[in-house]
Amino acid sequence: MASLIAFALTISLVFNIATSQSNITRGSSLSPNGATNRWLSPSGLYAFGFYPQKDGYALGIYIAQTSQRTVVWTASRDNLPLFNNATLEFTTNGGLVIDQAQGQQINIFDAGASIASMQDSGNFALFDSQGTVLWQTFDNPTDTLLAGQRLVAGKTLFSSISEVDQSIGVFKLAMLPDGNLVQYANLGTEPIGSSYWSSNTTGTGPNVTLNLDSNGFLYLLQNSTNFITNLTQGGFPSNNTIYRTKIDVDGIFRLYSHDLRNMSKNGSVIWASSNDKCAGKGLCGVNGYCEVMNDDARCRCLPGFEFVNPELWSMGCERNYTLEKCKMNNLGTAVRMESLSNARWEEATYEIPEATTQEDCSAACLNDCHCEVALFTGSECRLQRLPLRFLEVTDSDSNVGLIKLYVASSNNGSDPSNPWIQIKKARRMGIFVSGVSLISISLLVLLFSGVLIYKARVWAYRKVSDNKNSQLFENVGPRAFSYAELERITNGFKEELGRGSFGIVYKGIIKNSMKVVAVKKLKEELAQQREIEFQTEMKTVPCWAERIRMAIDIAHGILYLHEECETAIIHCDIKPQNILMDGYNCAKISDFGLAKLLEHDQTRTSTLIRGTRGYVAPEWYKNLPITVKVDVYSFGIVLFEILCCRRSVENNFPVNEAILEEWVYDCYETDELSKLVNGEDVDKHTLDRMVKIGLWCIQEDPALRPSVKQVVLMLEGTVNIPVPPNLASFLSTVV
Structure with a gap:
């Protein structure tokens, strides 16, 4: 009898919830093009469902009665856009799941909910059978707060990329644990100089929340009772009016009102964190700055630069020509400094020469191959x-920015009044000619390679039985061959490739692996005296600048695999042996035999351990699902090897130096990084930056490792690098 009464009470409670709000039962679903694509709140004011998103769809909550859809919450912003065949299902076990093609799923809530509800407050909630809220959008805001909703300490609002793309953008509003409400450029971290507005309530204590009332009163409250400060005075109409705050695409935090009697109008702005529409730091990306024209923010590029994407200013600007630095005279060009008055940008100075005038400052930059811009402050x-970040041009600054420009000289037919046109035309013609040539050559190479690959594979299959007892060598360094072996490899030194001061180079093929090799046969009369020189040549390392360029090239290659391919690829075996250098000394990633492809919207996968000892991330050994972060870990080890010009494990080294990552960390902790480069004359600031990047990459927790996109930005100096966490607790466990 007691169980029947409890069951009856449960049914009664569920029924009461169902009759007081718009409820959704288990098994219900939505789809963009299906019969049901949204769930309305009881009054029809808000809707939870699919709506068009750039290049696809998004799922979220929007004000359904406005003439232009006003989005107030978006699901899974890291996975946009969704496909037109996506389906949202409130599953029979009480989960909320987005299903896409080929069985791909995005879990919003796992399981256990009895009822889902779209409420007139704009909140979408999941309840258990007792009416307890298990999950709600009010606790997980995206870029908007509605009346009755709070932003608690540790939570953050992120702007959207654009008005038609709800993916995470370049600004954020954070409620900090110390009670301060702050707006930052969204760089993954909060480096000094990236904030541009705050409530100035630092130190007011923990548990401070940002609150919005139904009359437009926006204020900070501690422990739900202690008033801290108000951002607006409130007192706006509460009847027939709804309010919302939003961190907009331009980085300004605004309070909007909507008149329910005339929803054909867009919302009206009644408060903003700043009236300066250029206030958001990073609005125009690197090498760009903002100007207000006709009450609208407009982005401009530095002289000699153009937008990476004219439709998305936040991507910044790049040079509208490509020339090799410090070799301009060979290209028939002239170099000059262009001034930009009232400029300032993020401090990243590498040298302060003696220069008391603007002309002296220009000359100092012109005579320095590394200098690309200079800032003359009047006394310094x-x-x-490059790149310049947080560039501003304001009337309040007396600084003069000086930008190094490479312009066509007057003797090559360029128009002095507009030298950029000739450079861009020449570049475009060069690109066109190069493109046609490359396509033609590529087709021939592909045809020729196809024939060779086919023949090589047929030959390899025929030799499988002969290779059963082949000796396997760890690919960690040069292998010694006997003269007889070299004679067989080169077919009796038959095919000559070239001649040098040491001897003649012959083409050879290692039969077991079908690898094509070059074999240098020393001249007999010079063999003894040239042996040491030959060994030295084989052991040479690239110079410091070449090593840094190599690291950046590798990171760009991994970035392409992770984020720029149609299907994300985890290489799983990033190591020096799989890095090749092309004819232009550009590093290329090779050997995709262990690579793992991720399905669309899949971020992790389970598989048997792959990779090479010494470069394998810790999660492989823990049998955990792996993500693209395993490649980031391997890159960190490779970066250390590039910097230090040695392998990750050297058994003949002293115990404290044998394992490279441990030694690097020890040197970093004791501020003895010069040991890593054996006294080589390198840029200490760059070395420090590179070591910190590597230490971030090899964090044991994959969530702490940066994405490869962040790694690229750090390598190129676009973002500041915070101090890495302590690694000592786990380095000794990494094999």
Whole structure:
């Protein structure tokens, strides 16, 4: 009898919930093009469902009665856009899941909910059978707060990329644990200089929340009772009016009102964190700055630069020509400095030469191959490299920015009044000619390679039985061959490839692996005296600048695999042996035999351990699902090898130096990084930056490792690098 009464009470409670709000039962579903694509709140004011998103769809909550859809919450912003065949299902076990093609799923809530509800407050909630809220959108805001909703300490609002793309953008509003409400450029971290607005309530204590009332009163409250400060005075109409705050695409935090009697109008702005529409730091990306024209923010590029994407200013600007630095005279060009008055940008000075005038400052930059821009403050000249971040041009600054420009000289037919046109035309013609040539050559190479690959594979299959007892060698360094072996490899030194001061180079093929090799046969009369020189040549390492360029090339290659391919690829075996250098000394990633492809919207996968000892991330050994972060870990080890010009494990080294990552960390902790480069004359600032990047990459917790996109930005100096966490607790366990 007691169980029947409890069951009856449960049914009664569920029924009461169902009659007081718009409820959704288990088994219900939505789809963009299906019969049901949204669930309305009881009054029809808000809707939870699919709506068009750039290049696809998004799932979220929007004000359904406005003439232009006003989005107030978006699901899974890291996975946009969704496909037109996506389906949202409130599953029979009480989960909320987005299903896409080929069985791909995005879990919003796992399981256990009895009823889902779209409420007139704009909140979408999941309840258990007792009416307890298990999950709700009010606790997981995206870029908007509605009346009755709070932003608690540790939570953050992120702007959207654009008005038609709800993916995470370049600004954020964070409620900090110390009670301060702050707006930052969204760089993954909060480096000094990236904030541009705050409530100035630092130190007011923990548990401070940002609150919005139904009359437009926006304020900070501690422990739900202690008033801290108000951002608006409130007192706006509460009848027939709804309010919302949003961190907009331009980075400004605004309070909007909507008149329910005339929903054909868009919302009206009644408060903003700043009236300066250029206030958001990073609005125009690197090498770009913002100007207000006709009450609208407009982005401009530095002289000699153009937008990476004219439709998405936040991607910044790049040079509208490509020339090799410090070799301009060979290309028939002239170099000059262009001034930009009232400029300032993020401090990243590498040298302050003696220069008391603007002309002296210009000359100092012109005579320095590394200098690309300089900032003359009236008393100081600060030399800097590109890119420039947080560039501002305001009337309040007396600084003069000086930008190094490479312009066509007057003897090559360029128009002095507009030298950029000729450079861009020449570049475009060069690209066209190069493109046609490359396509033609590529087709021939592909045809020729196809024939060779086919023949090589047929030959390899025929030799499988002969290779059963082949000796396997760890690919960690040069292998010694006997003269007889070299004679067989080269077919009796038959095919000559070239001649040098040491001897003649012959083409050879290692039969077991079908690898094509070059074999240098020393001249007999010079063999003894040239042996040492030959060994030295084989052991040479690239110079410091080449090593840094190599690291950046590798990171760009991994970025392409992770984020720029149609299907994300985890390489699973990033190591020096799989990095090749092309004819232009550009590093290329090779050997995809262990690579793992991720399905669309799949972020992790389970598989048997792959990779090479010394470069394998810790999660492989723990049998955990792996993500693209395993490649980031391997890159961190490779970066250390590039910097230090040695292998990750050297058994003949002292115990404290044998394992490279442990030694690097020890040197970093004791501020003895010069040991890593054996006294080599390198840029200490760059070395420190590279070591910190590597230490971030090899964090044991994959969530702490940066994405490869962040790694690229750090390598190129676009973002500041925070101090890495302590690694000592786990380095000794990494094999």
